[in-house]
Amino acid sequence: MAHSHADSILSTHMLDTVKGGPAVGVAVELWRLEGGEAALVNRAVTDADGRADTPLLPPAEFVPGVYELRFHVGAYFAASGVAAEPPYLDVVPVRVGLSAAGGHYHVPLLCSPWSYTTYRGS
Template identity: 50%
Template sequence: MADGYLTTHILDTANGCPAAGVDIVLYRLDGETRTELARATTNGDGRTDAPLIARGALQCGSYELEFAIGAYFAGKGIALTQPFLEVVPIRFGIDDAAAHYHVPLLASPFGYSTYRGS
């Protein structure tokens, strides 16, 4: 049985710290159809308290994470009439259901990057 799982974390690169209190939604994609799988909010370490997909439940396919980064930076006092980044979507694929997939987000109010972490 495959025991892969999915995790994430967010780093606030503008302030040099983990991004606590960011709402995250995970979707499974089938063409343009999105099915919500999980919701979580980051803790003080910028991580979710549990994997977004638990060990043994990971399936190959396409996914999307949505990070509500605009609300996070507004809460940090970044007062913009219209935030440049409101929600950061990251679409990614899983091709090994036995692996650990880690999708980190490094964000500022005006840019972000991601990679496949470990």
């Protein structure tokens, strides 16, 4: 199925693998990387479902390119009382390349204070 960038979006959520559920209240930043520079595009805080309640990159603002999601997990796990001091993982960067024909990009982060994994979700 062909997509145009008019229906392309980028969304995210985070799961706390220590408690086995959504990570609530995690700050997430989206940065666009271009020519060695990084520009902040959007910020969100995860909701009760562990999701950013609106797309980080909605169709009207979608521009193909290289982006970095920065999940502020250190503050989240410190508030949960399970992080080391200083936190082993503080800000987790996930760099993704988005194409005009990519459709819905979804970047989940499964995270503990000591490890993380991500994949292209739906």
